[in-house]
Amino acid sequence: MTELTRALEACAVVGTFPTDLVGDAMRAMGEGDLAERVYSASEGMPWEAVAEFFSCAVWQTSDNGTQILRTTDQWLTEGQDERKVAIALHVDAYPFLDAAEMEQVLRETAVRFPQFAAKCADMIKGRGGRS
Incomplete structure (x- = not known):
């Protein structure tokens, strides 16, 4: 069992x-393109486990999670993969540096993926936007 598998199972x-x-998984894997590599390696794991992994990892990376969060922001902007969107919405951080951009993308996400509309509205409202 790899460090990543152990971490994802614990996150589940x-x-x-x-x-x-x-932290063990990150040291074994390295930080480069971590979000995409973890996503690819996590097939078959619950998306909640991946979101929890990222929520832990953002506090442990040398860039304070910037690369992970920019990748998950990109997943939301692309809005093509339901699993990626679910993960991105549930990382323990607001997406996007700019609140207006976040609001625009989350409104589009709520239309494209109605099952996440309440989560999108909560995030917009929590950051001071109109829900």
């Missing part, structure tokens, strides 16, 4: 925040 357990296992 509700209420855990396995920063030590996520």
